[in-house]
Amino acid sequence: MASFLQQVVNALQWGSFYALIALGYSMVYGVLMLFNFAHGDIFMVGSYIGFFIATGLISLASLGIVTLPGWALVTLTILLAMFLTSFVGMLVERIGYRPLRGAPRASAAITGLMIGIILETGNLALLGASRQKFPDIIETTTFQIAGVSLTNTKILIVLISLLIMLALHQFIMRTKWGMAMRAMAYDFMVVPLMGVPLNTIASLTFGLGSALAAAAGVFYGMAFPVLDPYMGIEYGWKAFVAAILGGRGSVVGAVIAGFLMGFIDIFVAAYFPSTMRNLIAFSIILVILTFRPHGFFGQPHSAQLRL
């Protein structure tokens, strides 16, 4: 029982990465009907930006210039990484997606894929092949509750992730910008005619999604402190599958599917040989999609594919 609960805790942490990344895919797919294949690599970039900020702040402290308390260090790292990475996302939209708005949708997916490869290779060229060690920005303490070992990092990651998701949900449901995004998801041909600026909303969507991916990247660095340039690939693609599993443009769906993905990953690895993880995870997804082809919360829509 204790080991089962332990796996649940691990799965919650693992799933929150997937959920945060899947939200970015889901928003872009919901609003613009496009696949953002660079998103996994934006997660990687966010993680590296977080790494630089954390390292910089810690070295500032060690030089005796500014010493930040522990909570401020974490908050500042997460917020700054989210803020800076959102510009990377907007840049990707500006270069790879906006010029192709009239083109077949698959072409934009290909530019996204290629931008992703450039981000990976650029990282490798700039920082070299050695893996980076994410600094400890939080002192780990371990609690033992009923045989389950909880670390404060895990609790923090899951709680802040849920907080961010809640904030996003409120943003989309309560604000004018959120309403514009929902309207665009409903019909992106007509809504721009009503005076909603398509380009601004597209930038906003990419920026928000990238900020969430950056948060996931920083959390990933806190939990598994080894970063390498290709870490975004498999996460990205699996979160992409999770986003579709949740249903087109559904925030709640993406979160649930992301956590489901985390649970499948962790539990398969716990009870089967870990090499079978992808085999079983994707078989389950194949079965789910066979019975619910529109995902958990998606509505069947007449996709007027532009190709």
Place this chain on the structure above:
Amino acid sequence: MADTVGLTSPPERKGIRRLWFAFSQLFAHTPLLGWLLGVLLASGIERIAGTSFARLIGLGKAPVLFGVDIALKTPALLPATLLYDLIIYVIPIFLVVRFLSPLANRVAGWLLRYPMGVSAVVHVLLLYFGLHLWTGVSDYRVLVAKLMLIAIMITLSLNVVNGYMGEFSCSHPGFMALGAYIASLVTVVLLVGGSNFGPARLPAALGPFLFPIALILGGLVAALGAMLVAFPSFRTRGDYLAIISLAFMFIVKSLFENLEALGGARGFGNQPNLASLPVVFIWTMLCIWIINNFVQSTMGKALNAVRDGELAADAMTVDTRKTKMIAFLFAAFWAGVAGGLFAHVLRYVNPGTFGLQKLAEVLAMLYFGGLNSVTGSIVGAVGYNLLSEMLRPLELFKWIIIPLLLILVMLFRPTGLIAFREFNLRNILQPKQQPSKEEVKNVPSAS
């Protein structure tokens, strides 16, 4: 005022465009046959004199891929490689194209009096001889040529789904893996044997006859796998094919990683050496021929109709689901055959080969060349492979330059370089200059 002039007189060409026009006029009357003869001559010259000429101008050996790789490694050798290319390739081809084109035109016209197949076979044979001579210089070239031909098959088969059908399929690496493993299994078990499989069951001399059967079996198994993808995803229109095919690709890769009998993650090797250049060439030509016929058939037109408007196609009596299924299985079959060839060219496969990297590569080749076009797929596969091999000395920066190039192609030609072009055999094979009037009069009277 300038506008009214522009309406009546032919468009004025200035600067580079004018030069380009004059340049293209030099070759306007050369049929394909002329170009093939030129390539044949250049490859022959290189075969006979290439190495000694390369030594003469200070290159160690004949540059493998037009010297680009050498020049990138040591820029000081750039003039020598340029000279080599000029003397060995450019000048012979130019001379043949410029001065033998009347002869080539006459031969091409004469060939077209027989059924088109005869002319096509002659052209393909010439192409093969050119390729054979060109690759004869080094084993590396043979490998590059084989992989290029296989890439053509894969790109073409993906084009049937992503281009002609207009869906977004991600499962081609999975189909390739199925084909590769099944074909390898057949040949290894029957012809080679091994610790897992016991002794060889058939004499090795039967290899060339067994190989096509193994490849077709691999293709059929890939098509069977495609059925698994097609059933759930073609029930609804939308992007679900993208997701389900992606899941399928991961499943296949993971499956082979866990099959210890086939080597697991360590890979599966020891395939017999059956995929020689002529074999790969014949299969590629067969693939181009059949896929070209398929997309120009009624089925192909129905496929295009489904892409452009499924409801409308349905109303026009197209059985949309059946059409999509057949096209998808057909594409998977050819991807499987290509996978089988791939395994026998490298004589080793491992599941890691058929992952996301392969997917990105196949998609890049397809969208580089162009959707909905057989020519586009050939250009894309050949261009991508040549570029990728030539830029190899740049190591890491290769993976910045190639994606950048592809992004530029996408920005300026969103559907690829040569998209939506029909592949018309007669236009390609026919002489580019009609025989003079007297000849036209003489031919019917003489015959």
